Amino acid sequence: MFKKVVIAGVGLIGGSLGLALSKRKLAAEVVGVDPNRENLRLAVQVGAVQRTETLAEAVPGADLLILATPIGVTLGVLEMAVPYLTPGTVITDVGSVKGQLVDRAEAMLPAGVHFVGGHPMAGREVTGVAGAREDLFEGASYILTTTQSTNAAACVRLKRFIQALGAHPVELGCREHDRAVALISHLPHLLAATLVITVAGEPAQELLLKLAGGGFRDTTRIAAANPTMWRDILLTNREMVLEAVCKFRRQLEQIEQSMHDFNQEELVSSLEQAKQVREALPENRKHHIALQKLYEKLGEAEGILINNNFR
Numbered sequence: 001m002f003k004k005v006v007i008a009g010v011g012l013i014g015g016s017l018g019l020a021l022s023k024r025k026l027a028a029e030v031v032g033v034d035p036n037r038e039n040l041r042l043a044v045q046v047g048a049v050q051r052t053e054t055l056a057e058a059v060p061g062a063d064l065l066i067l068a069t070p071i072g073v074t075l076g077v078l079e080m081a082v083p084y085l086t087p088g089t090v091i092t093d094v095g096s097v098k099g100q101l102v103d104r105a106e107a108m109l110p111a112g113v114h115f116v117g118g119h120p121m122a123g124r125e126v127t128g129v130a131g132a133r134e135d136l137f138e139g140a141s142y143i144l145t146t147t148q149s150t151n152a153a154a155c156v157r158l159k160r161f162i163q164a165l166g167a168h169p170v171e172l173g174c175r176e177h178d179r180a181v182a183l184i185s186h187l188p189h190l191l192a193a194t195l196v197i198t199v200a201g202e203p204a205q206e207l208l209l210k211l212a213g214g215g216f217r218d219t220t221r222i223a224a225a226n227p228t229m230w231r232d233i234l235l236t237n238r239e240m241v242l243e244a245v246c247k248f249r250r251q252l253e254q255i256e257q258s259m260h261d262f263n264q265e266e267l268v269s270s271l272e273q274a275k276q277v278r279e280a281l282p283e284n285r286k287h288h289i290a291l292q293k294l295y296e297k298l299g300e301a302e303g304i305l306i307n308n309n310f311r
């Protein structure tokens with residue numbers, strides 16, 4: 001699919017993309033760029049990249065440049081890459097918030113080089129290439145943030161790449177993206193952290209955590225993720241996240257009121273609505289991929305895939 005892929009930032013996401021590229025034979029060579037020498041050494045050792053270079057050495061002639069850096073440095077890295085870019089390179093990022101990034105990236109590129117923002121909706125609560133997984137993106141949605149200037153051919157190449165990772169490409173505008181992830185990713189992270197802090201504030205914290213079963217674990221897993229990454233995400237998407245927090249607070253107040261009023265009907269109605277929506281979530285997306293393959297084999301793919309919203 002690609003001759004040369006350069007990954008700037010070979011951490012959890014960059015490393016997982018590198019492993020997937022290598023294991024699925026999607027690139028003849030994958031080159032890693034990262035200021036963290038230990039990360040680079042490990043990245044080569046686990047096979048996430050074949051070799052490491054400086055940005056200036058790696059960028060010329062790349063088919064694909066993936067910026068998998070912390071969101072605060074992504075534009076700076078791209079700016080440093082600009083003098084070395086050659087026509088034909090497609091650039092994408094993996095950042096959790098887009099904001100002005102895509103417009104600014106598009107504005108700084110030379111002719112023949114195209115940027116399409118990307119965001120895999122998959123991750124882990126660990127940091128660094130040590131946690132990288134080749135199958136991390138399997139079954140996940142992978143957002144491409146398109147603008148009026150998005151190059152159609154670059155977008156098609158990235159969609160094919162995403163499909164080859166076993167993920168589902170979804171096109172969204174940048175603002176649409178930031179609003180959506182505020183609700184389904186950033187708000188849940190804030191709530192998981194708040195839930196843990198609420199319990200940690202109790203005098204019997206140790207006992208409470210010992211007693212905590214699956215419910216507490218399931219709802220708080222993501223609270224163990226990298227705090228500085230999440231600080232950057234929450235503050236970069238501040239406006240949308242604060243809107244989501246406001247919505248959540250109103251919803252919580254409504255449930256609180258039903259309890260104050262001993263309003264059984266209203267309480268059940270809220271819980272019933274939540275149950276129905278939660279049950280409609282695909283439980284195991286890998287299971288859906290297996291089903292998709294089966295349907296394809298049966299030659300019934302079109303109808304069933306459309307009915308199941310795989311498109």
Ligand SMILES: NC(=O)C1=CN([C@@H]2O[C@H](COP(=O)(O)OP(=O)(O)OC[C@H]3O[C@@H](n4cnc5c(N)ncnc54)[C@H](O)[C@@H]3O)[C@@H](O)[C@H]2O)C=CC1
Binds near residue numbers: 095
């Ligand atoms: N962790 C997760 O679950 C997910 C993270 N993301 C996004 O992926 C991006 C990376 O996150 P992770 O892989 O989790 O972080 P990470 O900390 O595991 O990896 C980031 C890597 O970037 C490197 N780096 C820092 N400055 C650099 C520079 N100037 N040039 C090149 N490399 C540099 C670091 O040394 C590190 O190896 C973030 O923008 C985040 O928003 C997206 C989806 C999921």
Ligand SMILES: O=C(O)C(=O)Cc1ccc(O)cc1
Binds near residue numbers: 095096123125185
């Ligand atoms: O750990 C998980 O399950 C996640 O969902 C992680 C995650 C973190 C940040 C993103 O922008 C997307 C996904």
